[in-house]
Amino acid sequence: MARQPKIRENLPAPTSAEGQLFHYTAYEAAPWTPFSGRKIAELIARREIEYVFNGRDNYLTGVQIAALVERYTVKPFTAPPLAIGRR
Template identity: 45%
Template sequence: MSTVTTPKATTRKPPTRFEIRADIPAPGTPEGAYFHYTPAEAAEWLPFSVYKLLKMANARQIPYVDNGKRITFSGMNIRAISEQFTVEPFTKPARAAA
């Protein structure tokens, strides 16, 4: 009598919010526009720490993706956050000719 073994299903755990995966696309590329970045990966592209990004997302101050109570950022979110905190240079108005 032979024993039959069934293959085990491979389960891949989603990355934790502090994990940075290898070979992820840049947010500005077409592949990165809809790619979901962990907060640690998004912090690599933004001038905020992981904790600051999570705090601002929980306070609804920045756009993010909420999939099953797991905060992630799409490439479009990262670009929107970058634009939200971009300060334009001040230009002085031209003097009126007297």
């Protein structure tokens, strides 16, 4: 049987004032990101994203979660306007 990661209850949202500096585990951060907790843990292990290391565990702050979401957000493409008189 696989071990379930411990997830604390009543966590503040990463975008709230309290959540900006709150320390979330990879599995606690997952609901607010496009990734699973395991994928976030892998990204941290490969040092592909910013994280906080307290000497024993890895965490993400609310600011880092927001930056992660922004980094992987695909924005719609808009073609540049055509210049008048160019052929």
